[in-house]
Amino acid sequence: MNGIDQLCPKCGLCCNGVLFADVELRKGDDAQRLAELGLSLEKKGHKKAFAQPCACFDRTLCRIYSERPKRCRTFECGLLKRVQSGELDADAALKLIAQAKRQVEKVCKLLRHVGSDDERLALSQRYRRAMGEPVDLSGGKASVELPGKLMTAYRDLMQTLQGGFLT
Ligand code: SF4
C-alpha cells in the first residue's frame, strides 16, 4: 500500500477547506469539463479557481479523481512526502492526521458557538469572519471568553498544519 492509499482517505484536509481556501486551475486544465463535473469556477485575477471545501469531495474521497485538476494531481503535503520518503512511518502520520482532525473539530465547535455555522466556507474564512464580529457582552462570562478560546484553538491547529502538513 502506498502513502496516498494509507493516509489520504483518512485525511482530506487538502480538499475540505482546512488547508486551503481555494484551488487555482493550471494551463492544460479543461475548465468546461471541470465545471460539468461539478466544480464552481470563479475568476481569480487572470486565473480561474474553485473554492474549498471542494464540491467534489465526498468527505473521504475525490469524486472526480481520474479527471481532477492539475494542481490536485501534483499536490503532496509535507506529511505524505515524509511517509513516501521513509522519513516518517505511516502510523505516526495517521496519529498526526487524527490530532489535526480533533483540533479542526474543536475549532468548528467554537465557531458554531459564536454563530458561524456556514460550512460551505473554508475554515480560514469562517475564522476571520467570526473574529471580526463584535463580542456579545450580554451573554455573560462564557460568551466573552469565547473569542479567546477560539483564537487559542485556531492557533494550535495552525501550528499542527504548518509543522506537519505544509513544510
Ligand atoms: S493533506 Fe496530505 S495526507 Fe491529507 S489528503 Fe492531502 S495529501 Fe493526503
Ligand code: SF4
Ligand atoms: S477536485 Fe478532488 S482532489 Fe481536487 S480539491 Fe476537489 S476533491 Fe480534492
